[in-house]
Amino acid sequence: MSRWKPDARRRLQEAALELYAEQGFAETSVASVAARAGLTERTFFRYFADKREVLFGNESELQDLLVTTVAEAPEDATPWEAVSRGLAAVATHLQPRREAALTRARIIAAHPELRERELSKVSAWSGALEVVLAERGVRSPAVVAEVAVAVFRTAFQRWVSGEEDLPALVREALDDLADVVTGSTSRPHEPGRRSHHR
Amino acid sequence: MSRWKPDARRRLQEAALELYAEQGFAETSVASVAARAGLTERTFFRYFADKREVLFGNESELQDLLVTTVAEAPEDATPWEAVSRGLAAVATHLQPRREAALTRARIIAAHPELRERELSKVSAWSGALEVVLAERGVRSPAVVAEVAVAVFRTAFQRWVSGEEDLPALVREALDDLADVVTGSTSRPHEPGRRSHHR
Numbered sequence A, B: 001m002s003r004w005k006p007d008a009r010r011r012l013q014e015a016a017l018e019l020y021a022e023q024g025f026a027e028t029s030v031a032s033v034a035a036r037a038g039l040t041e042r043t044f045f046r047y048f049a050d051k052r053e054v055l056f057g058n059e060s061e062l063q064d065l066l067v068t069t070v071a072e073a074p075e076d077a078t079p080w081e082a083v084s085r086g087l088a089a090v091a092t093h094l095q096p097r098r099e100a101a102l103t104r105a106r107i108i109a110a111h112p113e114l115r116e117r118e119l120s121k122v123s124a125w126s127g128a129l130e131v132v133l134a135e136r137g138v139r140s141p142a143v144v145a146e147v148a149v150a151v152f153r154t155a156f157q158r159w160v161s162g163e164e165d166l167p168a169l170v171r172e173a174l175d176d177l178a179d180v181v182t183g184s185t186s187r188p189h190e191p192g193r194r195s196h197h198r
Helices: A008-025 A032-036 A042-045 A059-072 A080-107 A112-135 A141-160 A166-181 B008-023 B029-035 B043-049 B061-071 B079-109 B110-135 B143-161 B164-183
Strands: none
Touching: A008 A032, A008 A042, A008 A080, A032 A042, A032 A080, A042 A059, A059 A080, A059 A112, A080 A112, A080 A141, A112 A141, A112 B110, A141 A166, A141 B143, A141 B164, A166 B079, A166 B143, A166 B164, B008 B029, B008 B043, B008 B079, B029 B043, B061 B079, B061 B110, B079 B110, B079 B143, B079 B164, B110 B143, B143 B164
């Protein structure tokens, strides 16, 4: 039998999420994650540097999706349209994975060192996004990239706090930001628009 | 002689910054920071939990300034104007402290665990800002707060990377964001506006 396990990475991620949720992050060893996945510790360390990293294994995949979508937006799209397409693509990709995302979010929220790692991973997105926005000729790529990530993070936070539809939350956050920046929300407490917000 | 040192906190911060810059963050002990400040280790721990925290001692002061300025903006100011005033106040406060900020930024940039702590501290600003924006009746306080912090972080990064004028950098970042969001930068590489950017 071949020792090559094509789905080792995914199996390790699923096993880690299960065990962290069942018995706690601090109480779970790399050895037990590997055992649950039917793999060796050595295999674990071929994929992940430590038991924190196994929670962040999909960040670079999401980053690629974001960056590629922005890069491939039509030439006549404005920078904001390109960014909106990129965030929408990530949201649409995540939506069917909501259950795992909720479990993961609960584990991360309970551990300050995981929250710090999460912030650091997400802030890496903005570096990658800045590069592709600069290639599109955006004037302040760093500002737009940081803001795009901030918008996404807010929508994501609402999603893992109980709201259902991540793509809709992202669209709403983008629209609300546009309204605030253009000053069209100068009348506070406008009743018709607040109903769908927390 | 009284054992009460009114400026102990500031002296510890200055001593830490000097020693971290001179001999390295990892190589400096709490004992040597206290000694340089002419204080005891016990006094150090009355002000700071560890040798990382001494670098982040002013975050809450800046957060207060931001939040108070936003809260006290004129009633007829739009949310975006209120946020702009808050960020301007923080930038104006920091500008005369540029040399210490540069030293501090170099130390933090060299240590991933300090960078993670920095991200985590700055993200706390957005929580506080969200509360005060909600009080002003802003529709999506979380989005606006996260975005405001993202804008500030970008300007701050340019400032500690060599640009001179933080208040101007903040104004520019706010203006550029408004342009992008309103779609007025759909023509890439507009020559007259790029000259002052990196």
